[in-house]
Amino acid sequence: MSLLHLAIISPFLLAVLVPILYKLFKKVHTGWFILPLPLVLFVYFVSFVSATSTSQPIIESFTWIEALGIEFTAKIDGLGLLFALLITGIGTLVILYSIYYLSKDKEKLNTFYVYLLLFMGAMLGVVLSDNLIVLYAFWELTSFSSFLLIGYWYDREKSRYGAQKSMLITVFGGLSMLGGIILLYIMTGTFSISEIIAQSDVIFTHPLFVPALLCILLGAFTKSAQFPFHIWLPDAMEAPTPVSAYLHSATMVKAGIYLVARMSPVFADHALWLWLIAGFGIVTLFWGSFSAVKQTDLKAILAFSTISQLGMIMSLLGIGAAALHFDGIDDKYHTIATTAAVFHLINHATFKGSLFMVVGIVDHETGTRDIRRLGGLMQLMPITFTLAIIGSFSMAGLPPFNGFLSKEMFFTAMTHIIDFNVFQLDTWGILFPVIAWIASVFTFIYSMILVFKTFTGKFQPEKLEKKPHEAPIGMLISPIILASLVIIIGFFPNILSVNIIEPALSAIMPEFLFEVHISFWHGFNLELWMTIGVIVLGTLLYLSLAKWRKIYGLFPEKLALNKAYDHGLLFAQNGSLKMTRMYMNGSIRSYLIYIFAFFIAILSSVLFSQNAFKIDLEHASDVRYYEILLVAVIVIASVAILFAKSRLTSVILLGAVGYTVALFFVNFRAPDLALTQLVIETISVSLFLLCFYHLPKKRNEERMAFKATNLVISIGVGAVVTLIALSAHSTKLFESISQYYVENTYTEAAGKNMVNVILVDFRGFDTLFEIVVLAIASIGIYAMIKLRMKGAK
Amino acid sequence: METLMSILIGLFFAIGTYLILTKSLLRIILGTSIISHGVHLLILTMGGVKAGGPPLLGFEEITFTDPIPQALILTAIVINFATTALFLVLSYRAYKVIGTDNTEKMRGNEDE
Numbered sequence: 001m002s003l004l005h006l007a008i009i010s011p012f013l014l015a016v017l018v019p020i021l022y023k024l025f026k027k028v029h030t031g032w033f034i035l036p037l038p039l040v041l042f043v044y045f046v047s048f049v050s051a052t053s054t055s056q057p058i059i060e061s062f063t064w065i066e067a068l069g070i071e072f073t074a075k076i077d078g079l080g081l082l083f084a085l086l087i088t089g090i091g092t093l094v095i096l097y098s099i100y101y102l103s104k105d106k107e108k109l110n111t112f113y114v115y116l117l118l119f120m121g122a123m124l125g126v127v128l129s130d131n132l133i134v135l136y137a138f139w140e141l142t143s144f145s146s147f148l149l150i151g152y153w154y155d156r157e158k159s160r161y162g163a164q165k166s167m168l169i170t171v172f173g174g175l176s177m178l179g180g181i182i183l184l185y186i187m188t189g190t191f192s193i194s195e196i197i198a199q200s201d202v203i204f205t206h207p208l209f210v211p212a213l214l215c216i217l218l219g220a221f222t223k224s225a226q227f228p229f230h231i232w233l234p235d236a237m238e239a240p241t242p243v244s245a246y247l248h249s250a251t252m253v254k255a256g257i258y259l260v261a262r263m264s265p266v267f268a269d270h271a272l273w274l275w276l277i278a279g280f281g282i283v284t285l286f287w288g289s290f291s292a293v294k295q296t297d298l299k300a301i302l303a304f305s306t307i308s309q310l311g312m313i314m315s316l317l318g319i320g321a322a323a324l325h326f327d328g329i330d331d332k333y334h335t336i337a338t339t340a341a342v343f344h345l346i347n348h349a350t351f352k353g354s355l356f357m358v359v360g361i362v363d364h365e366t367g368t369r370d371i372r373r374l375g376g377l378m379q380l381m382p383i384t385f386t387l388a389i390i391g392s393f394s395m396a397g398l399p400p401f402n403g404f405l406s407k408e409m410f411f412t413a414m415t416h417i418i419d420f421n422v423f424q425l426d427t428w429g430i431l432f433p434v435i436a437w438i439a440s441v442f443t444f445i446y447s448m449i450l451v452f453k454t455f456t457g458k459f460q461p462e463k464l465e466k467k468p469h470e471a472p473i474g475m476l477i478s479p480i481i482l483a484s485l486v487i488i489i490g491f492f493p494n495i496l497s498v499n500i501i502e503p504a505l506s507a508i509m510p511e512f513l514f515e516v517h518i519s520f521w522h523g524f525n526l527e528l529w530m531t532i533g534v535i536v537l538g539t540l541l542y543l544s545l546a547k548w549r550k551i552y553g554l555f556p557e558k559l560a561l562n563k564a565y566d567h568g569l570l571f572a573q574n575g576s577l578k579m580t581r582m583y584m585n586g587s588i589r590s591y592l593i594y595i596f597a598f599f600i601a602i603l604s605s606v607l608f609s610q611n612a613f614k615i616d617l618e619h620a621s622d623v624r625y626y627e628i629l630l631v632a633v634i635v636i637a638s639v640a641i642l643f644a645k646s647r648l649t650s651v652i653l654l655g656a657v658g659y660t661v662a663l664f665f666v667n668f669r670a671p672d673l674a675l676t677q678l679v680i681e682t683i684s685v686s687l688f689l690l691c692f693y694h695l696p697k698k699r700n701e702e703r704m705a706f707k708a709t710n711l712v713i714s715i716g717v718g719a720v721v722t723l724i725a726l727s728a729h730s731t732k733l734f735e736s737i738s739q740y741y742v743e744n745t746y747t748e749a750a751g752k753n754m755v756n757v758i759l760v761d762f763r764g765f766d767t768l769f770e771i772v773v774l775a776i777a778s779i780g781i782y783a784m785i786k787l788r789m790k791g792a793k
Numbered sequence: 794m795e796t797l798m799s800i801l802i803g804l805f806f807a808i809g810t811y812l813i814l815t816k817s818l819l820r821i822i823l824g825t826s827i828i829s830h831g832v833h834l835l836i837l838t839m840g841g842v843k844a845g846g847p848p849l850l851g852f853e854e855i856t857f858t859d860p861i862p863q864a865l866i867l868t869a870i871v872i873n874f875a876t877t878a879l880f881l882v883l884s885y886r887a888y889k890v891i892g893t894d895n896t897e898k899m900r901g902n903e904d905e
Binding site for chain 2: 680
């Protein structure tokens with residue numbers, strides 16, 4: 001176990017201590033005890049920056065399940081480090097923010113920080129594991145801790161609904177990802193990502209390639225809230241705002257993006273990879289930004305905005321894969337998509353994190369997040385307003401913020417798609433820049449709504465529960481740091497490129513050499529005109545919002561994906577209930593019919609499909625006339641039971657059958673059997689009579705009602721038994737072992753009655769437990785007759 | 794003889810099944826008894842019938858009937874008797890407590 005492993009599991013170790021600290025130090029906000037850990041981890045991970053940018057990735061191995069090839073291998077390369085820095089860095093800020101956001105007296109802080117630490121550790125494990133099974137374990141732990149955090153206020157119904165929904169969707173995707181991991185293992189014989197990448201040419205030609213690709217992508221799409229699995233993210237906004245800022249904007253939803261980036265060297269050679277990721281990404285981008293404009297809740301706007309931006313990063317990663325196919329003129333345009341993806345990943349984490357915190361502050365200070373009740377907060381909350389402006393303008397892609405740069409790069413990547421003459425991108429590729437541009441217009445609109453509907457306009461104090469004022473300084477520190485980063489990266493975009501972005505890119509696309517240089521000003525080119533177009537059209541649309549907003553009313557709610565999810569869930573519940581009610585009707589007869597029908601169907605089908613039916617009369621003994629007489633008697637007696645009207649008659653007929661069976665035993669040279677059968681039949685019949693003598697004769701006895709189903713089933717059972725008996729007797733595979741008993745009964749066991757010697761000597765154990773059965777039955781009978789519960793008859 | 798016995802056993806099974814599928818508890822127990830007769834005869838028949846003298850060494854015969862199926866059946870008869878007796882008393886008690894021996898009326902409980 002190395003220091004790196006310790007760093008990954010340190011949040012779990014601290015999580016164990018949290019309840020103790022919470023109990024011991026009631027007066028101190030528990031968050032202060034948590035805060036140093038992500039800070040220390042952040043500093044620790046920063047120390048890797050120079051190492052990963054110059055040399056090979058750092059790999060530390062720790063044996064977990066050696067026999068299955070599962071090792072807890074921690075690996076730090078550019079991509080893992082980027083995510084680790086995001087997780088710990090934003091983690092620190094979020095914890096600081098939560099200290100001021102969550103009340104010490106009203107909230108259950110111990111559970112909150114335990115869940116948050118679980119999540120942090122799990123997320124670090126996801127991005128730093130080289131072993132896919134370990135990655136999967138941490139992956140599910142993120143789903144699980146996210147579930148706990150969304151349901152933090154578990155007494156609210158909406159929290160529980162959101163938590164359940166996110167759990168169902170992400171665990172569905174996670175399981176599918178596990179399937180993909182297992183398929184990869186079948187193809188390569190290893191769970192190690194590095195070794196799988198080394199064998200990517202073996203995988204590419206393997207028939208399981210496409211299934212593995214689809215399974216892995218399903219996991220990534222559900223986690224990263226891609227269309228149509230994005231529906232869980234808006235409902236996850238029921239979580240406390242620090243959680244939304246941390247999990248549902250900066251870290252967990254990027255786990256799917258991490259997975260796609262991580263698996264790119266394995267799958268990116270295939271056209272399906274490009275089309276699925278780019279296609280679903282661009283649809284998500286559009287749908288997220290389109291839906292965000294409709295929302296009236298600030299966090300819902302941000303949730304759809306996150307969906308949309310994740311779609312953008314995803315589509316860039318997909319298009320980046322095209323670079324692998326195109327050894328053409330200028331590599332710049334083909335790798336720019338991946339560069340833009342990584343750059344926007346960082347930018348999005350900064351501005352979205354700060355925006356969530358801003359919204360949290362507004363919620364905290366006014367008591368509502370509904371933009372219809374908010375307005376005119378500019379004078380009251382100037383710092384928050386400034387932060388909101390920075391975040392939103394960056395989100396809208398305006399200069400001089402970092403969002404502008406990544407949006408320009410995004411446009412560059414999109415407009416150059418048509419240059420790729422692979423996978424028909426030259427014809428259908430034109431759709432990408434068009435959709436991207438329209439989506440950017442919507443992005444602009446909702447970013448403006450976010451700022452101006454909240455902070456400008458008429459102040460409506462009568463609609464607010466509290467008297468709003470500026471937030472405490474502690475709550476503002478984290479968004480100020482993030483907003484500063486937005487500006488710093490905006491003005492100095494290259495501070496991160498050599499040390500962070502380039503190593504991350506070479507992890508995603510190991511074949512390429514990257515020299516990232518992001519220029520702040522790149523002349524009057526197509527991208528700039530596109531941004532100007534976005535601003536102009538976006539401003540016009542924002543100002544006329546009231547006029548065209550009605551088009552959202554045209555969209556039928558019934559077709560919404562949430563309805564589909566709700567109905568699907570309800571259908572699954574009701575469907576299984578109906579199905580269970582259908583066959584589990586509580587009637588013994590029905591169950592017996594199922595059992596007998598299966599018995600008939602399976603045995604007869606096996607009998608005939610295996611050609612096992614055979615009649616061979618060679619070993620059969622002859623039939624005497626008195627035996628026919630015996631058979632006739634027993635047939636008449638047993639058939640008569642079916643038609644007997646009174647219970648007494650049927651019991652006597654059963655006795656007749658039993659005595660005839662005893663005669664059969666006599667005929668078949670089985671004296672002991674005959675004796676036992678006679679005695680037992682006598683006792684049985686008297687028991688029957690005894691029982692029914694005591695029964696009240698209150699209703700008229702009647703014949704059995706005839707049922708065709710019963711007749712068919714019973715004839716089937718009889719026929720199958722007969723056929724099997726005939727076939728079994730006709731096929732003697734080997735000789736009986738009874739010759740041994742015949743020879744040794746007297747010499748070894750000193751007895752002449754073979755049956756008795758077998759019962760008490762050769763196979764005495766059977767007899768012992770048969771005695772036990774009799775004892776239990778008699779005790780049972782005694783108990784049933786004697787024991788009465790109090791109050792029973 | 795084995796062929797005839799196989800058909801007879803099939804008949805026992807058919808009658809037993811028909812009785813088990815009826816509503817009355819008594820008839821269900823009758824059905825199980827008939828099926829167990831069928832099973833005993835089936836074991837005996839499958840071992841081969843009348844292949845020699847009874848399995849008693851004092852008879853000085855050259856061949857004997859297979860003693861193993863007989864030992865098995867003897868065990869089976871006793872166990873069958875025990876369970877039949879238990880079920881009889883159980884149905885008697887059920888009749889006393891519930892007031893019916895119709896299984897269709899014994900459906901459901903408070904948990905449903």
